[in-house]
Amino acid sequence: MLVYGKNVARDLLNSGATINKIILVDGFNDESIISLIENNKIPCEIKTKKQIDDLADGLHQGIILSIPDYQYHNIKEISDEEEVVLILDHIEDPHNFGAIIRTCEAAGISTIIIPQDRQVPVNSTVMKTSAGTLNNVKIVMVSNIVNAIEELKKNGFWVVGTTLEDSQDYREIDYSSKIALVMGNEGKGISNLVVKKCDFLAKIPMYGKTNSLNVSVATGIMIYEVIRNRK
Numbered sequence: 001m002l003v004y005g006k007n008v009a010r011d012l013l014n015s016g017a018t019i020n021k022i023i024l025v026d027g028f029n030d031e032s033i034i035s036l037i038e039n040n041k042i043p044c045e046i047k048t049k050k051q052i053d054d055l056a057d058g059l060h061q062g063i064i065l066s067i068p069d070y071q072y073h074n075i076k077e078i079s080d081e082e083e084v085v086l087i088l089d090h091i092e093d094p095h096n097f098g099a100i101i102r103t104c105e106a107a108g109i110s111t112i113i114i115p116q117d118r119q120v121p122v123n124s125t126v127m128k129t130s131a132g133t134l135n136n137v138k139i140v141m142v143s144n145i146v147n148a149i150e151e152l153k154k155n156g157f158w159v160v161g162t163t164l165e166d167s168q169d170y171r172e173i174d175y176s177s178k179i180a181l182v183m184g185n186e187g188k189g190i191s192n193l194v195v196k197k198c199d200f201l202a203k204i205p206m207y208g209k210t211n212s213l214n215v216s217v218a219t220g221i222m223i224y225e226v227i228r229n230r231k
Contacts, residue, residue, distance in 0.1 A: 001066075001067055001068070001069050001070070001123065001124060001127075002055060002056070002064055002065070002066055002067075002124055003064070003065050003067060003124045003127040003128065004056045004058070004059075004060035004061070004063060004064045004065065004124065004128060005059065005060060005061050005063070005128045006030060006033060006061045006063060007131045007132045008065070008127055008128060008131070008132050009022070009033055009036075009063050009065055010032070010033060010036065010132065011132030011133075011135060012065060012067065012132070012135075013033070013036040013037065013040055013042075014036065015135050016040075017067065017135065018067060018068055019040070019042050019065050019066070019067055020043075020066040020067060020068070021042065021043045021044065021045060021065075021066045022037055022042050022043070022044045022045070022063065022064070022065050022066070023044070023045045023046075023047055023052060023055065023063070023064040023065075023066070024044055024045070024046055024047070024062060024063055025046075025047065025048070025049050025052050025060075025062035025063070026046050026047065026048055026049070027062075028046075028062045028063060030062075030063075033063065049062075052064060056124075057124065057125065058124075058125060058128060059128075070121070070122035070134075070139070072122075072139055072140065072141035073111075073138040073139060073140045073141075074140065075113065075140050075142055075148055075151060077138065077140070078111055078138075078140070078152075078155075080155070082110065082111055082178075083178045083179070083230070084109050084178070084179050084180075084181065084223075084226055084227070084230070085109070085111040085112070085113060085152070085157070085179075085180050085181070086100070086104055086109055086111070086112045086113070086180075086181050086183065086219070086223070087112075087113045087114075087145060087148070087149070087159075087180055087181065087182045087183070088100065088112060088113070088114050088115075088119065088182075088183055089115070089145060089182055089183065089184045089185055089189075089190050089191060089194055090115055090118045090119050090184075090185040090188075090191075091114070091119060091120060091183075091185065091186065091215065092118075092119070092120055092185065092186055093120065093186055093215075094120045094123055094125035094126045094129065095125065095129050095216075096186065096214065096215050096216045097120050097122075097126050097129070098125065098126040098127070098128065098129025098130040098131075099129055099130075099216035100112070100183075100215070100216050100219050100220075101126070101129075101130040101133055101134055101137050101139075102129070102130045102131050102133045103216070103219060103220045103223060104133075104137050104223065105130075105133035105136045105137050106133075107223045107224060107227050108227070109137070109223060110136065110137055110138055111137070111138045111140060112137060112138070112139050112140065113140045113141075113142060113145070113148055113180075114139060114140070114141055114142070115141070115142060115143070115144070115145050116141055116142065116143050122134065122139055145191075145194055146193050146194060146197055149180065149182075149194070149197045150197070152180045155178070156177070156178045157177075157178045157179065157180040158177045158178065158179055158180070158199045158200065159179075159180045159182060159197060159198045159199050159200070160173060160175070160179055160180070160181050160182065160198065160199065160200045160201075160202055160222075160226075161182040161184075161190050161194060161195055161198035161200070161201050161202070162181075162182065162183055162184060162189075162190065162201075162202050162203065162204070162218065162222060163184070163189055163190055163195060163201050163202075163203065164189070164203050164211070164212070166201060167201035167202055167203040168200070168201065168202060168203065169202070169203065169205060170202035170203060170204055170221070170222060170225055171225060173200050173202055174229070175225070175226045175229040175230060176229065176230065179226055181219075181222055181223065181226060182194060182198065183215055183218065183219045183222070184215070185215075186214075186215050202222065204218055204221055204222070
């Protein structure tokens with residue numbers, strides 16, 4: 001997988017992650033990154049800006065890293081000490097996914113559960129948008145979200161889903177127990193099967209003319225409400 005950008009590069013180089021090679025634009029002059037590359041003894045190639053533009057699908061800042069594909073985690077890896085996990089019900093936009101990962105890391109949430117199908121995978125855009133935080137968050141991939149919810153419930157989690165219908169103000173819910181927060185697809189929201197498995201249904205009140213928020217923004221609001229109530 002090709003990932004790019006200075007923040008991602010610094011994070012990977014500092015973490016000791018496996019990096020197959022690095023491609024730099026001719027004239028790349030970030031001394032801190034160059035020093036990290038030299039210290040880690042990573043093979044480098046120098047290419048023209050046009051050559052790098054052709055390789056990267058987005059803003060690359062003159063650096064591309066070739067790394068192994070992301071290795072997803074198993075739901076069995078969720079430890080008994082974890083008290084808040086996030087479940088994404090088929091997020092399609094990699095920018096939303098990356099922003100959500102960044103928010104989770106900032107809030108101290110270390111596990112995100114995603115479905116195997118109809119969900120954007122961890123790709124270069126997700127890595128870029130997450131701004132180097134992916135190494136601190138486990139992405140658990142499951143074949144069936146409903147089954148994953150059932151397993152979490154057996155381990156003491158209460159499930160809070162977000163939906164506009166038949167729901168209550170998100171600030172009125174008790175988040176003191178172990179919480180699995182479910183956020184839905186950008187267009188369709190949470191599936192009916194998942195809604196039926198939720199213990200609570202929450203909504204964020206809208207005071208303007210729009211009736212919904214971007215999913216990454218809504219996720220941030222919900223996560224920090226959960227965290228605030230647990231302090």
